[in-house]
Amino acid sequence: MHHRHLAHRPAARSQGAVRSPLGELEQAFLALAHGVEPLTLPAHLVCDAPDRAQWPVDRVRTHLAHPSTRPEQREQTWQEVIRRAQELGAPWDVVAVAMTVPVLRRMLARLARPAHVERAEVEQEALAAVAAALRTVNPGVERLDRELFSAADRAVHRLVYAARRQATRETDAAATHLDHLCSAPPAEHGEPVDELTVLSRAVQARVVDVAEARLIARTRLGGESMQRLAAERGVSVRQLYRNRSAAEQHLAAHLRRRLQDR
Numbered sequence: 001m002h003h004r005h006l007a008h009r010p011a012a013r014s015q016g017a018v019r020s021p022l023g024e025l026e027q028a029f030l031a032l033a034h035g036v037e038p039l040t041l042p043a044h045l046v047c048d049a050p051d052r053a054q055w056p057v058d059r060v061r062t063h064l065a066h067p068s069t070r071p072e073q074r075e076q077t078w079q080e081v082i083r084r085a086q087e088l089g090a091p092w093d094v095v096a097v098a099m100t101v102p103v104l105r106r107m108l109a110r111l112a113r114p115a116h117v118e119r120a121e122v123e124q125e126a127l128a129a130v131a132a133a134l135r136t137v138n139p140g141v142e143r144l145d146r147e148l149f150s151a152a153d154r155a156v157h158r159l160v161y162a163a164r165r166q167a168t169r170e171t172d173a174a175a176t177h178l179d180h181l182c183s184a185p186p187a188e189h190g191e192p193v194d195e196l197t198v199l200s201r202a203v204q205a206r207v208v209d210v211a212e213a214r215l216i217a218r219t220r221l222g223g224e225s226m227q228r229l230a231a232e233r234g235v236s237v238r239q240l241y242r243n244r245s246a247a248e249q250h251l252a253a254h255l256r257r258r259l260q261d262r
Contacts, residue, residue: 021123022101022108029098032091033058039091045077057095065102078144085134097130100148104130107149111156117163118238122156129155195221198255207254212247219244 032039033056043050046063055063063069064077078099085096104126113122133151137144199213208216218224226244230237 019120021120021127022105025094025098025127026101028094029101030058032095039095041077041080045080046073057098061099061102064099074145075142079139082134082137082139082144086139093131093134096134097127100130100145100152103145103149104152107153108156111160113160117160118236121238122159125155125159126152199251202251202254205254207250208247212243215240215244216247216251 038056040054040056041060043052043055043060046060046069047055060077064074081092081096081099084092104123108119108122108126111122113119129151130148133148137147141147196217199208199217202208203210203213215229218229219226226237226240230240233240235243
């Protein structure tokens with residue numbers, strides 16, 4: 001059966017709206033469930049006395065999560081969905097991943113996510129892990145859904161762990177940079193040199209620009225929140241961290257050269 005609604009594209013987001021991979025997948029899933037030719041599954045998989053033989057996939061998913069649905073019904077539903085995804089491919093691969101969305105939302109809501117890791121990045125990592133697990137999981141094993149959710153959980157925790165390690169390295173590097181600032185060569189007349197003076201000289205030397213110097217001064221020296229500055233500048237927190245890291249690397253290299261020339 002050909003499904004013309006597979007060409008569905010998510011509705012355009014308003015200017016500045018935050019992208020949500022889970023939200024975009026949900027739109028595609030609902031389009032499959034309510035298109036001209038709705039995608040359906042046998043209703044008896046999740047209901048003992050269904051009102052019709054076939055239910056749209058979103059109704060099946062709702063019953064799948066309902067407390068009254070017996071474990072064996074959940075098991076047989078997941079087996080059928082994964083079998084179709086593996087044997088038939090599109091659009092059942094989309095359906096299979098979308099079946100995990102309600103649980104993924106709850107899982108990610110509990111995740112202790114570092115501020116510089118975007119929610120969209122975590123969502124994408126979880127979905128990619130589920131999609132990869134779907135291709136390799138054995139439909140005959142018990143608790144198929146647990147296999148998928150465990151794969152997503154491992155992936156997002158790896159991402160968070162790596163992000164925290166990167167943040168620690170950047171913080172350590174920043175401390176070294178500030179040490180360089182404090183030990184920078186004095187001015188010609190021997191007056192004390194503070195961090196803001198060195199930043200000003202770095203701007204004059206075109207090592208960093210004014211915006212980068214202000215970013216370093218306000219966050220490293222003034223203690224201002226990166227989230228606040230990201231909102232002020234209209235960029236993501238992660239992008240602002242990257243900008244600061246690059247500026248600090250340029251500044252550190254410049255200061256090392258100056259110290260070597262003393």
